[in-house]
Amino acid sequence: MARISDSTVRRLSHYYRVLEEVQAEGRRMISSRRLAEREGITSAQVRKDLSYFGSFGRRGLGYNVAHLREEIRAILGLDRRWRVALVGAGHVGSALLAYRGFAAQGFDVVAVYDRDPARIGQKLSGVAIQDVASLPAAAGQGFDIGVIATPVRAAQEVADALVTAGVRGILNFAPRKIFVPAQVTLRNVDMTVELETLSFALHQTRRRRGGRGEGRDRGSASRTRGQ
Amino acid sequence: MARISDSTVRRLSHYYRVLEEVQAEGRRMISSRRLAEREGITSAQVRKDLSYFGSFGRRGLGYNVAHLREEIRAILGLDRRWRVALVGAGHVGSALLAYRGFAAQGFDVVAVYDRDPARIGQKLSGVAIQDVASLPAAAGQGFDIGVIATPVRAAQEVADALVTAGVRGILNFAPRKIFVPAQVTLRNVDMTVELETLSFALHQTRRRRGGRGEGRDRGSASRTRGQ
DNA sequence: TTTTGTGAACGTGTTCACAGCG
DNA sequence: CGCTGTGAACACGTTCACAAAA
Numbered sequence: 332m333a334r335i336s337d338s339t340v341r342r343l344s345h346y347y348r349v350l351e352e353v354q355a356e357g358r359r360m361i362s363s364r365r366l367a368e369r370e371g372i373t374s375a376q377v378r379k380d381l382s383y384f385g386s387f388g389r390r391g392l393g394y395n396v397a398h399l400r401e402e403i404r405a406i407l408g409l410d411r412r413w414r415v416a417l418v419g420a421g422h423v424g425s426a427l428l429a430y431r432g433f434a435a436q437g438f439d440v441v442a443v444y445d446r447d448p449a450r451i452g453q454k455l456s457g458v459a460i461q462d463v464a465s466l467p468a469a470a471g472q473g474f475d476i477g478v479i480a481t482p483v484r485a486a487q488e489v490a491d492a493l494v495t496a497g498v499r500g501i502l503n504f505a506p507r508k509i510f511v512p513a514q515v516t517l518r519n520v521d522m523t524v525e526l527e528t529l530s531f532a533l534h535q536t537r538r539r540r541g542g543r544g545e546g547r548d549r550g551s552a553s554r555t556r557g558q
Numbered sequence: 559m560a561r562i563s564d565s566t567v568r569r570l571s572h573y574y575r576v577l578e579e580v581q582a583e584g585r586r587m588i589s590s591r592r593l594a595e596r597e598g599i600t601s602a603q604v605r606k607d608l609s610y611f612g613s614f615g616r617r618g619l620g621y622n623v624a625h626l627r628e629e630i631r632a633i634l635g636l637d638r639r640w641r642v643a644l645v646g647a648g649h650v651g652s653a654l655l656a657y658r659g660f661a662a663q664g665f666d667v668v669a670v671y672d673r674d675p676a677r678i679g680q681k682l683s684g685v686a687i688q689d690v691a692s693l694p695a696a697a698g699q700g701f702d703i704g705v706i707a708t709p710v711r712a713a714q715e716v717a718d719a720l721v722t723a724g725v726r727g728i729l730n731f732a733p734r735k736i737f738v739p740a741q742v743t744l745r746n747v748d749m750t751v752e753l754e755t756l757s758f759a760l761h762q763t764r765r766r767r768g769g770r771g772e773g774r775d776r777g778s779a780s781r782t783r784g785q
Numbered sequence: 786t787t788t789t790g791t792g793a794a795c796g797t798g799t800t801c802a803c804a805g806c807g
Numbered sequence: 808c809g810c811t812g813t814g815a816a817c818a819c820g821t822t823c824a825c826a827a828a829a
Binding site: 408508 | 598
């Protein structure tokens with residue numbers, strides 16, 4: 332299978348969510364056009380994305396909602412459960428644990444670590460908080476994914492510990508670049524960057540006074556409300 | 559000024575953070591190569607990004623850390639303060655309010671809204687929570703940015719209310735596409751997508767058993783630890 | 786000699802447009 | 808006729824490579 336682009340995978344995740352909704356609405360089939368409208372993209376993009384993985388549609392009819400949903404589910408690897416280790420039991424960590432969609436999509440937080448002695452031993456959403464010092468020795472726990480929800484300064488050290496503990500993927504919430512071995516997949520969620528790019532955009536439009544709103548719709552930029 | 563790509567702006571935000579660190583370390587100058595190493599990218603990329611905005615370096619010497627930091631600060635529009643309205647006083651909203659870096663970079667949360675009567679009237683990090691029903695009428699408050707930290711189902715409605723209230727930019731944490739008028743800038747932080755792309759990547763590598771870790775370093779993917 | 790700034794080459798993702806099938 | 812699947816055209820971001828400057 333050819334290399335799949337990052338953007339394609341991200342959109343697949345979006346399609347998956349749309350399909351859940353559409354299925355809840357009781358629709359049986361959906362065309363690439365309707366699916367695209369829901370996401371504010373082109374139908375060609377939808378078809379191209381799906382075509383990398385197979386032919387799931389029926390010409391003249393569109394896609395069977397339930398079937399396509401299952402296919403994407405399998406493609407994304409959501410048809411299994413993932414063992415997640417969370418490091419950092421602060422605000423972000425708590426928010427994450429409290430988020431129900433987490434477990435719903437197959438991600439089980441099986442361990443929580445923190446450095447603060449006051450927190451160690453406490454329970455967070457039913458999971459006991461352990462001393463992060465014991466993390467590097469947790470290789471036997473079979474963690475698949477590690478989540479870094481610590482202050483920036485601890486991020487790289489925690490990443491190293493997670494790698495030692497054997498995780499194959501890391502989701503990093505700390506606003507700083509961290510380095511991991513090539514075989515470990517890294518994903519970042521950096522609110523600071525989003526906020527600053529917003530600031531940049533507003534700053535710009537103020538300069539270009541009132542002018543053309545500009546159809547700069549790359550990635551997650553704005554888009555006029557569809558119908 | 560030519561159109562600046564999204565990726566360039568995001569990197570600018572990263573450079574800014576690196577420069578803060580480097581400045582704290584007491585260094586006076588930095589070359590594009592060293593700056594690039596810190597972010598795990600190429601020096602040509604750094605120079606190209608900066609070149610869109612001017613010539614800030616000195617050939618043979620590199621960039622003056624303090625000066626370049628100020629330039630980027632101005633480019634990103636961080637040399638002013640932004641009035642932020644937060645909608646949703648749940649876990650994500652609280653985490654956000656508690657994050658100190660927020661105000662430090664010029665973002666002042668001047669109002670918090672929620673729908674839950676039990677929360678309305680309470681204070682969150684010093685800000686009184688108001689009824690979200692009053693949001694559409696808040697046009698006089700001069701909000702620049704709106705943050706959506708509500709459950710998915712309320713997201714679009716809240717977005718509409720924020721637009722009515724006059725925000726020019728929206729940061730959406732709800733895992734669903736929302737539509738806004740073209741003149742409003744939209745930015746999304748979707749943890750679900752990140753998690754699912756992680757799942758996809760791990761799922762893939764398991765299939766391609768042990769094989770070449772693959773240098774798929776697009777976007778925020780993994781990278782071998784530098785030096 | 787070092788390092789910037791930048792056109793040009795390159796690679797990759799998106800859009801087009803249409804053949805193919807239902 | 809409607810809609811998918813896809814090669815080809817296109818657009819755009821990244822990397823190269825080198826002239827210019829310190």
